[in-house]
Amino acid sequence: METPQRQPGLEHEMSPEPEYMPRFPGAGRLKDKVALITGGDSGIGRATAILYAREGASIAIVYRDETEDAEKTAALVEEEGGRCLLIKGDVADKDFCEKAVSQSVxxxxxxxxxxxxxxxxxxxxxxxxxxxxxxxxxxxTNIFGYFFILQAAMPYLNSDAAIVCTTSVTAYRGQDLLLDYSSTKGAILALVRALASKLADKNIRVNGVAPGPIWTPLIPASFPADKVERFGKDSPLGRPGQPNEVAPCFLFLACQDSSYMTGQVLHPNGGEPISG
Incomplete structure (x- = not known):
C-alpha cells in the first residue's frame, strides 16, 4: 500500500480543513501555566495548543519539519493571548528532546x-x-520520543504538574493496517499507567487520551483516497471526529478539574465501547 502523502502530514494541504478552534470562551483554567506539546503544529496538537492558550497558558510547540503549519498554529496561539515558542526537530533524538525542554524553560x-x-x-x-x-x-517516534521528552521534563516538573499522553483506540482493539502503530499505542497506555504510579507521591498526574477516528493530517498521509473517503463513517456517530472535539480532553487532564485522576485514559472515539 502506497502512502499518498509525506509523514506525519501537512494540515494546510487537507480538504476539508480540520476544525481546530475552541468552541467556548476560556475560564482561566491554565492561567500562567506553561505547556510543552510535541506534535503541536497540527491536528489534535494544534487544537490543544489553541485551547490551552485560550485558557491562559503559554505554549512550546515541538514539531518535526511542518514549518508552515507550525507558524500558523503559533499565530493562532498568539491571537488567544498566549506566548508561543516553536521548536523544530525530531523527538526520536534524545539530545534534541533535552534541548527542546531546556529551551522551553x-x-x-x-x-x-x-x-x-x-x-x-x-x-x-x-x-x-x-x-x-x-x-x-x-x-x-511514537514511544521512544515519549520517553525522551518526559525524561527531559522531569527535573522541571513540580507538584501539581500534569503529563498527558496521546494513545489511541487502536491500543485497545488493534488496526489491521497499522500493526506497528497499534503496538506503540499499547506501549503508551502501559507507560501512562506505570508512570502515574511512579509519580503519584510527587503529585504529578499522568493520564492519557485515546482518540478514535479523528480528521488529522495523519489520515490522508497514511491511506489511499478510497479509505480516506470512508474514514470514520463506521463509528457509532457515523463520522470522523474533529480535533476540537478531542482537545477538551487534554484540557481537562491538564487542569485542576481532574485533580483526583491519574493513570486514567479518556476516550473521544465517536461511541465505540472500550474495555481494559
Whole structure:
C-alpha cells in the first residue's frame, strides 16, 4: 500500500480543513501555566495548543519539519493571548528532546504541563511486509520520543504538574493496517499507567487520551483516497471526529478539574465501547 502523502502530514494541504478552534470562551483554567506539546503544529496538537492558550497558558510547540503549519498554529496561539515558542526537530533524538525542554524553560520560565503527542503511522497490508526500518522508525517516534521528552521534563516538573499522553483506540482493539502503530499505542497506555504510579507521591498526574477516528493530517498521509473517503463513517456517530472535539480532553487532564485522576485514559472515539 502506497502512502499518498509525506509523514506525519501537512494540515494546510487537507480538504476539508480540520476544525481546530475552541468552541467556548476560556475560564482561566491554565492561567500562567506553561505547556510543552510535541506534535503541536497540527491536528489534535494544534487544537490543544489553541485551547490551552485560550485558557491562559503559554505554549512550546515541538514539531518535526511542518514549518508552515507550525507558524500558523503559533499565530493562532498568539491571537488567544498566549506566548508561543516553536521548536523544530525530531523527538526520536534524545539530545534534541533535552534541548527542546531546556529551551522551553529558558524562554517561557517554567514547565507545568507536558503533552506527549507526536506520532507517525504507515499503513501496510501484510504483517510480514512491515520493514525493519519502518518498525524502528514508528517506535522511535511514537514511544521512544515519549520517553525522551518526559525524561527531559522531569527535573522541571513540580507538584501539581500534569503529563498527558496521546494513545489511541487502536491500543485497545488493534488496526489491521497499522500493526506497528497499534503496538506503540499499547506501549503508551502501559507507560501512562506505570508512570502515574511512579509519580503519584510527587503529585504529578499522568493520564492519557485515546482518540478514535479523528480528521488529522495523519489520515490522508497514511491511506489511499478510497479509505480516506470512508474514514470514520463506521463509528457509532457515523463520522470522523474533529480535533476540537478531542482537545477538551487534554484540557481537562491538564487542569485542576481532574485533580483526583491519574493513570486514567479518556476516550473521544465517536461511541465505540472500550474495555481494559
Amino acid at each position: 529558558e524562554k517561557l520560565g517554567k514547565l507545568d504541563v507536558v503533552v506527549a503527542n507526536a506520532a507517525e503511522q504507515h499503513a501496510v497490508e501484510e504483517f510480514e511486509n512491515i520493514s525493519e526500518e519502518q518498525l524502528k522508525r514508528t517506535f522511535q
